[in-house]
Amino acid sequence: MHDLADFQRDFSAALFSAEVAGAAALAVHRNSGARAAIDALAANYPVVRALFGEEPFAACARSYLQAHPPRDPRLSHVGASFAAFLGTYPSAGDLPWIGDVAALEHLWLESLFAADAVVLDGEALLALGLDDGTKVALHPATRFAQFASPAASIWRAHDQGDPGALETIDWRPEAVIVTRHDQTVGIAPLSAAGLAFVGAIAASHTMVAAAEAALAVDPGLDLSAIFGALIDAGTFTYATDDGSLS
Known part of the structure; x- marks a missing residue:
């Protein structure tokens, strides 16, 4: 039997999975959950967002969150592996230093909540x-x-x-x-x-x-x-x- 943590992880993964896009029972939660996670990622990485631009950042955020759905309810923890993801994100090729900036913003966030x-x-x-x-x-x-x-x-x-x-x-x-x-x-x-x-x-x-x-x-x-x-x-x-x- 899954414990609460397992359920939360599975539910979070389902929200960001393309396979449940047509499931009416999850549609509302999926949309609101995805929007909240994207907003949290934008708040945690404001300079990366500015460097990308609003629409390219939103597209990047969606790709990241589909691959790495949030595992922690604390919004400050959304995007812990974002810097590493940017190193493999094709559209970041023109900004090879963007991962370093993301890593720095993550250090700032860690320091704030330490x-x-x-x-x-x-x-x-x-x-x-x-x-x-x-x-x-x-x-x-x-x-x-x-x-x-x-x-x-x-x-x-x-x-x-x-x-x-x-x-x-x-x-x-x-x-x-x-x-x-x-x-x-x-x-x-x-x-x-x-x-x-x-x-x-x-x-x-x-x-x-x-x-x-x-x-x-x-x-x-x-x-x-x-x-x-x-x-x-x-x-x-x-x-x-x-x-x-x-």
Whole structure:
């Protein structure tokens, strides 16, 4: 016998299946469910929608939702695999970087709804001491990624309502950090050294080891400046001895 979760998954799949298009009993639910899912996908990926245009995005959304019907009732979870889908979607061929922008928007969404935790400021970090064994952890809302395209610059141009800025973007790979501070999600560029530092913290290394990883990438790095920027963004929280959140 199916449990409730199985029933919900099967019902969701039926709503988006072309095979039930003529079933009167499901027609109303299918239409309203599909519309709600498309609207949720559009709300979760506003810059991707703007880059595609309304009608092409709606067509893409329908194709995605037929292949990947929602499995979770939370609208914020609609489109979790959308970025990967765009890599195989034929009409995205003219926008080879669109998947990176979608992945960035998904990180923004994850950060927005991530669990809360104490944000370590400079005073709290000084109180921890900076000896060889000192560890911090990434705040639950912190995300970071390396993209092959300038995804953050593309996202920022549209988020700030300046599509013309696309023409001035330096077309190169970008690393980004996504953080939530004072209930506001921010996306900021991250240097190669900064990426090494954050990656080391994510891997539960000590702060000293993270600093060494960053300096190995850029020996001339102003470590205090990059560390200060990460603190101001709300990147860190407390860690236990094994590097997990306390």
